[in-house]
Amino acid sequence: xxxxxxxxxxxxxxxxxxxxxxxxxxxxxxxxxxxxxxxxxxxxxxxxxxxxxxxxxxxxxxxxxxxxxxxxxxxxxxxxxxxxxxxxxxxxxxxxxxxxxxxxxxxxxxxxxxxxxxxxxxxxxxxxxxxxxxxxxxxxxxxxxxxxxxxxxxxxxxxxxxxxxxxxxxxxxxxxxxxxxxxxxxxxxxxxxxxxxxxxxx
Ligand code: MD6
Ligand code: FE
Numbered sequence: 228x229x230x231x232x233x234x235x236x237x238x239x240x241x242x243x244x245x246x247x248x249x250x251x252x253x254x255x256x257x258x259x260x261x262x263x264x265x266x267x268x269x270x271x272x273x274x275x276x277x278x279x280x281x282x283x284x285x286x287x288x289x290x291x292x293x294x295x296x297x298x299x300x301x302x303x304x305x306x307x308x309x310x311x312x313x314x315x316x317x318x319x320x321x322x323x324x325x326x327x328x329x330x331x332x333x334x335x336x337x338x339x340x341x342x343x344x345x346x347x348x349x350x351x352x353x354x355x356x357x358x359x360x361x362x363x364x365x366x367x368x369x370x371x372x373x374x375x376x377x378x379x380x381x382x383x384x385x386x387x388x389x390x391x392x393x394x395x396x397x398x399x400x401x402x403x404x405x406x407x408x409x410x411x412x413x414x415x416x417x418x419x420x421x422x423x424x425x426x427x428x429x
Contacts (some may be wrong), residue, residue, distance in 0.1 A: 228329055230243070230244055230427075231243075233383070234426075235371055235381050235383060236371050236372075236373075236381060236396075236397060237393075237394075237395055237396035237400065238244065238391055238392075238393055238397045238400070238402070239373050239391065239392040239393075239394075239397075240383060240389065240390070240391050241322075241389065241390040241391070241392075241398050242273070242386070242389050243276075243386075243388050243389065244318065244388055244389060244390040245318070245387075245388035245390070245411045246305075246388065247388070247414075249314075249388075250387055250388050250414055251414070252314050253314055253315060253361070253423075254362060254363060254414060254415070254421070256261060256312035256314050256315055256364075257327075257334060257421060257423070259309070259312065259371055260282060260283075260284045260312070260334060261334070261414030262352070263306070263309040264282045264283065264284065264288070264302045264306060264308055265282065265298065265302075265367045266280040266281060266282050266334075266336055267281060267302075267303055267304075267328055268280050268281075269281055269290065269291040269292065270291060270292050270293065271291060272291065272292075272293060272294070273335065274293060277291070277343075278301070278337075278338075278340070278341040278342060278343075279335045279336065279337055279341050279342075279343055280335070280336040280338070281334060281335055281336070282302070282308075282334050283302075283308050283331055283332065283333050283334060284308050284309050284310060284311045284312070284315075284332045284334070285303070285308055285310065285311045285329060285331040285332050286300065286304060286308070286331065287299065287307045287308070287331045287428045287429075288298055288300075288301075288331055288333065289331065289333050289350065290302075290303055296350050297350060298331065298339065298350060298351075300429050303365065306419070308331075308354065311328070311329065311331075311332045311363055313336055314426075315332055315361075315423065316328060316329075317401045317416065318359065318361060318390060319359055321424050322359060322388050322390065322392055323356075323357055323359055323392070327356075327427065328429040329359070329425035329426055329427055330426065330427055330429055331425065331426055331428055332423055332424070332425045333423065333424045333425075333426070334421065334422075334423055335421065335422045335423075336420070336421055336425070337365070337367060337404065337407050337419055337420040337421075337422070338417060338418075338419045339407070339409050339418070339419070340407075341404075341407060341419075341420075342403070342404050342405055342406055342407070343403050343404040344403050345372055345376065345401045345402065346401065346402070346403060347399050347400070347401055347402075347405040348375075348393070348398075348399075348424075349399060350428075351426055351427065351428050352428065352429055353427055353429070354398050354399060356394070356427035357392050357393055357394025357395070357398060358392075358393045358394070358398070358424050358425070358426050359390065359391070359392055359393075359424065359425045359426075360390065360391040360393065360409075360422060360423065360425075361390055361421070361422070361423040361424075361425075362385040362386065362387060362388070362389045362390075362391075362420065362421070362422050363387050363388070363391075363412075363414055363415075363420070363421040363422075364387055364412045364414045364415040364418070364419055364420045364421050365387075365407050365409055365410065365411045365412045365415070365418055365420040365428075366384045366385060366386045366387070366408040366411045366420070367384070367385050367404045367406070367407050367408075367420050367421055367422070368383075368384055368385075368404065368405040368406050368407075368408075368409070369382060369383055369391070369402065369403075369404060370382045370386045370402060370403050370404070370405055371383075371397070371400060371401075372400055372401035372402060373400055373401060373403050374375070374399050374400055374401075375401075376401060382405065384408070385422075386411075386412070386421075387412045387414050396417055404422075407419070407420050
């Protein structure tokens with residue numbers, strides 16, 4: 228089915244892409260991942276604890292510590308990342324590719340007062356593949372900037388079930404989450420926001 232798409236600075240935003248049943252299904256799959264590969268709080272290379280909690284699934288996962296940002300085949304606790312569940316791959320198949328699966332699905336959990344500073348997604352080897360992001364739970368204010376830090380930005384609230392495709396001219400643009408509208412959604416019992424990002428890494 229064709230869904231309405233908003234294009235802001237090259238970021239393609241699909242509002243309300245996932246209905247509430249699919250959101251519940253995805254959430255169950257995410258809980259399975261977090262059981263196998265628990266959420267952890269990454270530390271930036273300069274030693275600051277990030278406020279967001281993370282885990283991953285797929286062949287690789289994103290990790291960060293004193294040794295820098297990178298993709299790793301293992302969770303910081305040494306276990307392999309669990310495979311990406313089929314239900315999570317469905318939107319990728321529909322919007323990005325039916326032939327090539329993503330190498331990773333990164334899971335971010337935002338609790339009360341969590342945000343994510345403006346950053347570029349550039350730890351992947353091949354920028355011709357877009358990043359697909361899925362938002363679940365409480366709404367997050369997504370800010371989109373430019374290929375260099377600074378300049379004008381535009382923001383949009385990402386609500387539960389919204390998708391963002393960051394490819395083409397937007398692939399290397401700065402973006403971040405300014406704040407969470409805590410308890411704006413009923414999806415997560417204990418509130419908070421989950422953001423999934425799927426990427427081709429190698
Ligand atoms: C977030 N997302 O929405 C943070 N990255 O929680 C990202 O950093 C992001 O939404 C690449 C593409 C889309 C995104
Ligand atoms: Fe990002």
